[in-house]
Amino acid sequence: MNETSTSDQEEQTVIAPQIATEGQLASDVADILIVGAGASGAAVAWRLTQAGFSVVCLEQGRWFNPGFYPTTKQNWEILGRHEWNWDPNKRGNPEDYPVNDSESDITPLMFAAVGGSTIHWTAHTPRFHPSDFRVKTLDGVADDWPLTYDDLDPYYDMNDMMMGCSGINGDPAVPPRSPRPMPPIPLGEDGEHMAAAFDRLGWHWWPSDNYVNSVPYKGRDACNYCGPVGFGCTRKAKSSTDVNYWPEAIRLGAVIKTHARVSEITIGTDGRATGANYLDRAGNIHHQAARSVVMAGNGIGTPRLLLMSKSDAHPDGLLNSSGLVGKNLMFHPYAMTTGFIPDLSETWKGPMGNILMSQEFYETDPRRDFVRGYAYQLNRGSGPLFTALGGAHQPVKWGAGHHEDFAERFGHAITLAGIGEDLPEEHNTVTLDEQLTDSSGLPAPKINYTLSENSHRMMDHSIKSATTVLQEAGATRIMANPLLRGGGWHLMGTARMGDDPERSVVDKWCQAHDADNVFIVDGSVFVTAGAVNPTPTLQAIALRAADYIAHERDDLKG
Amino acid sequence: MPTTDRQLTDVDRVVLTRVMDLIIPSTGDFPGAGGLGLAERLERASMRYGRLRSGLLTVLDAMSLDIASRIEGGFAALDEERQIAAIASVESDLPIQFSEFVELVYETYYTDSRVYEHIGWADRPPQPEGFDLKPWDPTILEKIRNREPFWREVS
Structure with missing residues (x-):
């Protein structure tokens, strides 16, 4: 029998000894206090320690030892x-905060740890398109960003080198770019089969960019194609910031305080940040003083903390003079279309998340009944239990016909995940729940989110087109889910950037309009969502903000 | 039906075994979920996850109440057709709890070594062995590489 050993929980809490930092002393007043040790906080920590700033990061989670995933x-x-x-x-880990998602069409996903959600992501890492930053100008919807693709291009490159990108140049759907440091992950038999179907239709496809090592890279192993990359990578072949940015930042002097749950950004009489109050595991309150605060707690955690940080100078929450903190929440809606293809028999082999990508329907086409567009990610099948439980679809039927249903699915499944551009709407919000709290008694976030009609039409289109591809590939059965409710991986828009302080929370350098020593560097600052996974973009934005601080804000260095 | 301290009775366990066999029936010579002797393991697994435990107890409660009102001897005395109808009735009346119960049955069955062997799944965790993939073949890009760039330029 295959049951969990009693030591599982203990093993998971083992702290990686070479980089254990809990309890490490920080300077009394840090130059830079970062809230959150995930994708963007790690990037800022590395860049600013390189530039000679003293950096302290408060992280409510812990270190995980990859060997015990x-x-x-x-x-x-x-x-x-x-x-x-x-x-x-x-x-329900004690370091997680609960989210009231009862009034949301999509449930948010996240992970509290050093490395944040990069611990459990699938590391699919395409870039935004140039058009994604100009949707108002091009399509008359939402707003343009105050920066461009070209502004981010060097930071995308920098991040690809640090995180480790596998991929190949020549994709006709995106602008020319510098080479990736590693060749692509092999497509496998299933990927090549699907690529041929796209080719026969004359539709775009390209091997996915992945922050997964196709060859050994910077001391980390190559992927051995085990499949379920979404539960951490024991080989460190899948990149997460606990195994790349953070070890480098710590070597340069950065300090992470784990199990440190920030309850409030503290404000001086001048309305500027002075640091943060945080609770340790025992519930004791501490204060970390800092010359500057960098918010990196994700598109829900950051507005939550800002709304919790009320003061005389910021009565509606910190940085909220525009009233936009917590508004314009965007997810990427996912429509999941799965085909069962008898010619394929072991689709569990290889990274589950991303075989190849199609951007055939990425850009606006006036002949369609929706504006903007979507991409496809090709996902593999999974193990026996996940197959039986259906994944994005109905479980295998119980009773008569159970085994036939299971056999038709197991090893034969390929999913086209349609990821759509979700446009910002102010009624989609993060607020503070009046009853629900985290394990420290702090208010939990409440999500109100309704998918727009434009997004519904877009997702319907993605199912029809995916069905065409899967039929071309020989699928004998196709299941479709027009909106994956449990698909809120990408949290964006809740403290957006812009030039106008009345219509945005931070400027193009991620510096808050309301307090010049507070920066926001996570997905909260996104003006629009694009139709690709956001992490390379938010990390590029974070690195760019760090360079701004390094070059223009010497006053923040003690 | 379950006693007030929420432990299963011997009668519950008999019913559970039979219900498991109807949820995942035997196939050829290979036994169903109940016939594999998985009821005890399911019961233990349910202790670990409160939501699934609640589903198990609620479904067994509902089954007992439903059947007891209809026939002496309860669920075990019904013929197979009526047993299936009784399960379907609980599914209809308590869809969320029934779904949690089925989840528990699947979790127990589809992580059993004998089932792995039967369906052709290697009885080992994904790591450290992983799997092999055919090496990357750049010639597969031949057609798509020749497509004209179609990303949208902005001024």
Whole structure:
């Protein structure tokens, strides 16, 4: 029998000894206080320690030892559904905060740890298109960004080198760019089969960019194609910031305080930030003083903390003179279309998340009944339990016909995940829940989110087109889910950037309009969402903001 | 039905085993979920996850109440057709809890070594062995590489 050993929980809490930093002393007043040790906070920490700033990061989670992730366990699928669930409400670790998502069409996913959600992401890392930054000008919707693709291009490159990007140049759907440091992950038999179907239709496809090593890179192993990359990578082949940015930043002097839950950004009489109050594991309150605060707590955690940080100078929450903190929440809606292809028999082999990508329907086409567009990510099948439970679809039927249903799906599934551009709407919000709290008694966030009609039409289109591809590939059965409710991986827009302080929270350098020593560098600052995974873009934005601080804000260095 | 301290009775366990066999029936010579002797393991697994435990107890409660009102001897005394109808009735009346119960049955069955062997799944965790993939073949890009760039330029 394959049951969890009693030591699983203990093993998961082992702190990586070479980089353990809990309890490490920080300078009394840090130059830079970063809230959150995930994708963007790590990038800023590395860049600013390089530039000679003293950096302290407060992280409510802990270090995880990659050697003990679920994929080394016999019962990895059960752990993935419970202790390692992507949904904090289902996972329920004490360092997670719950989210009231009862009035949201999509449930948010996140992970509290050093490395943040890069621990459990699938590391699919395409870039935004130039058009994504100019949707108002091009299509008359939402707003343009105050920066351009070209502004971010060098930072995309820098991030690709630090995180480690596998991929190949020549994609006709995107602008020319510098080479990736590693060749692409092999497509596998299933990927080549699907690529041929796209080719026969004359539709675009290209091998996915992945922050997964196709060859050994910077001391980390190459991927061995085990499959479930979403539960952490024991080989460190999948990039996460606990194994790349943070070790470098710590070597340069950065300090991370783990199990440090920030309850408030503190404000001086001049209305500027003075640091943050935080609670340790025992519930003791501490204050970390700082010359500057960098918010990197994701598109829900950051507005939550800003709304919790009320003061005389900021009565509606910190940085909220525009009233836009917590508004314009964007997810990427996912429509999942799965085909079962008899010619394929082992679609569990290889990274689950991203075989190849199609951007055939990415840009606005006036002949369609929606504006903007979507991309496809090709996902593989999964292990026996996840197959039986249906993944994005109905579970395998119980009773008569059970085994036939299972056999038709297992090893034969390929999913076209349609990821759509979600446009900002002010009624989609993050607020503070009046009853629900985290394990420290702090208010939990409440999400109000309704998918727009434009996005619904876009997702319907993606199902029709995916069905065409899957039929071309020989699928004998196709299942479709027009909106994956549990698909809120990407949290964006809740403290957006702009030139006008009345219509935005931060400027193009991520500096707050209301307090010049507070910066926001996570997905909160996105003006629009694009139709690709946001992490390379938010990390590029974070690195750019760090360079602005390094070059223009010497006053923040003690 | 479950006692007030929420432990299963021997009668519950008999019912559970039979229900598991109807949820995942035998196939050829290979036993169903109940016949594999997985009820005890399911019960233990339910102790670990409160939501699934609640689903198990609620479904067993509903089954007992439903059947007890209809026939002496309860669920076990019904013929197979009526047993299936009784399960379907609980599914209809308590869809969320029934779904949690089925989830628990699947979690127990599809992580069992004998089932792995039966369906052709290697009985080992994904790591450290991983899998092999055919090496990257750049010639597969031949057609798509020749497509004209079609990304949208901005001024």
